[in-house]
């Protein structure tokens with residue numbers, strides 16, 4: 001479904017991503033794990049066209065998306081839950097969810113999806129009129145995920161959804177990701193929390209300073225001595 | 235008492251013009267964080283468009299207003315495209331200097347095309363005043379207040395209810411997240427300039443009718459005061475611009491009537507300084523935490 005082929009991404013002179021390739025198949029949860037500054041966010045931003053690679057290409061559903069402007073990526077069925085949530089802080093919860101459906105015109109189905117999001121996240125329903133900037137971190141993360149679902153994506157890119165959340169909320173968020181995946185949405189999950197990410201994913205890639213140094217099924221990675229040492233705290 | 239009421243209504247009228255011009259200022263600031271110093275000159279150009287359509291073509295008032303606002307919108311779009319868009323990722327000071335350049339350019343353009351002598355704006359709104367008890371209210375005053383309020387309501391509904399309006403709010407809050415939602419950020423910024431410029435021209439048309447004159451430097455003072463109004467209310471906030479506009483208009487009119495007409499501008503700017511010392515974010519501004 002998603003193929004990243006030999007991309008190189010620079011910030012000025014900093015070579016952040018080096019000849020990197022990987023793929024995500026329909027129905028999977030694939031996780032990219034790596035430490036601070038490994039290049040995880042850069043990869044997701046390159047996939048959703050916020051950043052442009054110097055070389056290499058990204059294919060989505062077998063289509064090369066390098067010519068497609070960034071704001072049309074969501075039209076192709078790809079949504080991005082960005083690092084730090086990035087909800088529209090002065091808009092209400094409801095307005096944020098409606099922004100997620102910005103490209104859609106099927107008003108009736110949008111309303112149905114809104115109900116679906118509210119059933120999945122009852123806390124968002126209670127707070128639908130609240131200004132999003134005043135939500136807690138966990139609620140904002142739920143909102144960011146709900147907002148992404150509102151575009152009815154086939155693939156969701158998620159950038160560290162567990163960041164800054166209490167363990168109990170991390171559980172909740174990861175359960176939600178699993179259930180979204182079970183409902184048929186493919187997920188590319190970027191995490192520093194390797195342990196948890198590998199528990200819910202099917203396959204994983206390990207990233208170090210802009211390069212993939214290891215890949216495999218989550219079972220393989222969870223049992224790998226090097227991964228255990230460097231990323232699983234033991 | 236009658237005189238005081240009269241002054242209040244005058245203040246309301248002047249204030250409503252400042253408020254509409256200030257809305258243009260604050261919208262552009264809200265979306266690209268640019269103090270568009272050329273906004274006063276858009277207002278001046280709007281006044282000339284009104285002069286030309288009224289005198290040369292002989293259009294009635296409502297047509298003069300619509301056509302002037304439309305041409306100004308196109309002018310604003312072109313300025314954005316030629317001067318500001320290439321600087322989208324440049325340091326903010328570059329765009330600011332460019333704005334000052336555009337402002338001087340438009341003043342000189344008006345000087346060359348229309349000559350420095352003031353043109354007399356014909357009375358395209360009938361002059362006879364309406365009497366309410368002892369109060370004499372000019373038609374221009376009433377039309378100005380009514381139309382300003384109508385445009386403010388329209389703008390407010392547009393921003394809150396329509397898709398392009400919501401896109402404008404989204405882009406002003408987070409450009410990158412807006413792109414991820416499928417919003418065409420460049421087009422949204424252009425639209426903001428078009429609407430802001432049309433509002434500037436609205437101010438220019440009514441200002442020139444109220445003061446019966448059109449000249450190349452006429453945008454400087456009202457532009458500056460609208461800027462003060464936007465900052466006073468809280469720059470980037472639409473209700474702030476409206477409130478600021480009315481406050482400035484009132485203060486100016488009252489101080490002209492009861493203190494001194496020479497000192498009224500100094501009082502207006504003095505109040506800005508005081509408000510900014512007490513509350514740097516303006517009357518309605520919240521002290522927001524810096525984003526990390």
Ligand SMILES: Nc1ncnc2c1ncn2[C@@H]1O[C@H](COP(=O)(O)OP(=O)(O)OP(=O)(O)O)[C@@H](O)[C@H]1O
Pocket residue numbers: 011014016034035036037038039040041042043083192
């Ligand atoms: N805007 C930028 N300008 C310059 N360098 C940048 C920029 N953004 C990221 N980098 C650099 O690129 C590298 C990869 O950054 P990136 O944000 O992709 O890492 P990450 O894996 O997402 O880290 P984290 O887990 O902390 O979010 C880092 O070395 C970082 O310093």
Ligand SMILES: [Mg+2]
Pocket residue numbers: 040041042083159
């Ligand atoms: Mg990151």
